[in-house]
Amino acid sequence: MLPVARQCGLDVKEMTEETLVYDLERDKAHCLNRTAALVWKHCDGKTSIPQLVAILEKTLGVAKPLAVVELALEQLSKRNLLMEPVAPAAGQTRLSRRDMLKDLSKKLALAAAALPLVMTITAPTARAQGTPCTVVLTAANLQIVSQAGCTGGKLCAALSSPGLPAPVNGTITALGVCK
Amino acid sequence: MPRGRNSKNGETVAALLAGARPSAALAASEISAVVPSLLETGAGSLAWWRIRSSGLRTSPAGRQLQQAYRKHTLEAVAHEKHLERLIALMQAAGLDPIVIKGWATARPYPESGLRPYGDIDLCLPAEQLDRAAAVLEAADGSCGEVDLHAGVPDLADRTWSAVYGRSQRALLGSTPVRVLSPEDHLRLLCLHQVRHGMWRPMWLYDVRAALESTPDFDWTCCLSGDAKETCWVLRVVGLAQRLLGAQVRDRRIAREAAQAVPPWMVETVLWRWGSGRDRKPFAHYLRHPADAARGLLHDGLNPIKAAYRLGMCPRSRSLMLPVQAAAFLARAVEIPRRLWTRMRPQAAGPFVMHRARA
Numbered sequence: 001m002l003p004v005a006r007q008c009g010l011d012v013k014e015m016t017e018e019t020l021v022y023d024l025e026r027d028k029a030h031c032l033n034r035t036a037a038l039v040w041k042h043c044d045g046k047t048s049i050p051q052l053v054a055i056l057e058k059t060l061g062v063a064k065p066l067a068v069v070e071l072a073l074e075q076l077s078k079r080n081l082l083m084e085p086v087a088p089a090a091g092q093t094r095l096s097r098r099d100m101l102k103d104l105s106k107k108l109a110l111a112a113a114a115l116p117l118v119m120t121i122t123a124p125t126a127r128a129q130g131t132p133c134t135v136v137l138t139a140a141n142l143q144i145v146s147q148a149g150c151t152g153g154k155l156c157a158a159l160s161s162p163g164l165p166a167p168v169n170g171t172i173t174a175l176g177v178c179k
Numbered sequence: 180m181p182r183g184r185n186s187k188n189g190e191t192v193a194a195l196l197a198g199a200r201p202s203a204a205l206a207a208s209e210i211s212a213v214v215p216s217l218l219e220t221g222a223g224s225l226a227w228w229r230i231r232s233s234g235l236r237t238s239p240a241g242r243q244l245q246q247a248y249r250k251h252t253l254e255a256v257a258h259e260k261h262l263e264r265l266i267a268l269m270q271a272a273g274l275d276p277i278v279i280k281g282w283a284t285a286r287p288y289p290e291s292g293l294r295p296y297g298d299i300d301l302c303l304p305a306e307q308l309d310r311a312a313a314v315l316e317a318a319d320g321s322c323g324e325v326d327l328h329a330g331v332p333d334l335a336d337r338t339w340s341a342v343y344g345r346s347q348r349a350l351l352g353s354t355p356v357r358v359l360s361p362e363d364h365l366r367l368l369c370l371h372q373v374r375h376g377m378w379r380p381m382w383l384y385d386v387r388a389a390l391e392s393t394p395d396f397d398w399t400c401c402l403s404g405d406a407k408e409t410c411w412v413l414r415v416v417g418l419a420q421r422l423l424g425a426q427v428r429d430r431r432i433a434r435e436a437a438q439a440v441p442p443w444m445v446e447t448v449l450w451r452w453g454s455g456r457d458r459k460p461f462a463h464y465l466r467h468p469a470d471a472a473r474g475l476l477h478d479g480l481n482p483i484k485a486a487y488r489l490g491m492c493p494r495s496r497s498l499m500l501p502v503q504a505a506a507f508l509a510r511a512v513e514i515p516r517r518l519w520t521r522m523r524p525q526a527a528g529p530f531v532m533h534r535a536r537a
Contacts, residue, residue: 013253020252020253022256031249121246
């Protein structure tokens, strides 16, 4: 099966050196380096793995391109950036990024930057104002029953998030941002 | 205001954001010391922009700042999508709101991810607020978090028709978005941060970006209106010149602004930037009384907020003490009302309406 990149539920920003992807469904942000981004961009359901290998070799001059493509697909798959997960290469052909880096730096003196890397962004950033809170709401009409850590102001994230958890005893407990 | 580590860190933040010292001259240890406050105040990505070409980019502090930059960049993408959708819905309903803060403020920045984004702030005439609220109800949170304002907050000395008449159209993708005129925008940027005690370095950088992006700026228009508010505008512009190296083309205004800044204001801002902590919500102090003393120092006695609140701004630091005490007492009187507001059940929704002009 040919790999297909997910299109829906993602915000994507292509930068000079990397591509940033925000997964709206899972509320996770990822950073793809050039190699990973190149593989992901060409996962269009039409490009086969040998073709991906050729593209990578031609564009970035990557040594051991097959292993690099496999590693990139594995990382993209793990972070739900492909429509269908790609099974990791089995047995001896499977190399971790660390193994590959060790191997390549020894034998081929290849820069680490050429290896695919999909990194999850976890930096704490300030919001304009607001503080996290937990709110219990009635399931029926979303009226607040009780609040913890809530300043009693506006509830943003709790009510704007698409997937509120299932009601328990007629109530919903949700994380919010209190303003 | 106590001096020491916070003030030193504040100076580092100012030097870093101003680009006054080449980033190579800043030690990794200096940057590390200010990273928490940079991240807390939302200036992490701007700091990354300054050090991105130096050896500091690969330092642990540099990596943290780069992560903030990446996150803000993605936030900007989401914010712009929400705004585009929201404006289309508003225009379809025959409404033409003015967008303030957020995207409107980030426009002069070289990249949209260099500052963080909060809510979308829309200003409308008071009589259109209910129609706008109905649009947001129907949108069901698909446009992000929205603040609806009756009139323009912080520009209470200007009529809606005057502000609207001067406003301009700016393009977001292919969508025309109404924004304030550069003069009203700068006035709002200045007064908004003063009202909040100027704790975010990014707010002052917004002023620098706004000043440097408009070649034919009409200072007469910007400085017209309430005289006390105008003095605050000049003080903030003076601070932007002094701390962030902002360029004011009009020499007379540049001189007036520089002279308008009392020395204690510089000290206060640097101390706040170095401490980095945001004001905690009032209810937080009720639950954590131990934090109240710190909160009092950071926010309750903030000299800038006190002077703005009481409408008096002495140059001498010693004269500020009674002003701070009086402002604190004035706030203390409000505590019962605020407690009552906190205890009342709140209607929850994906937007907030500000019917009274701030």
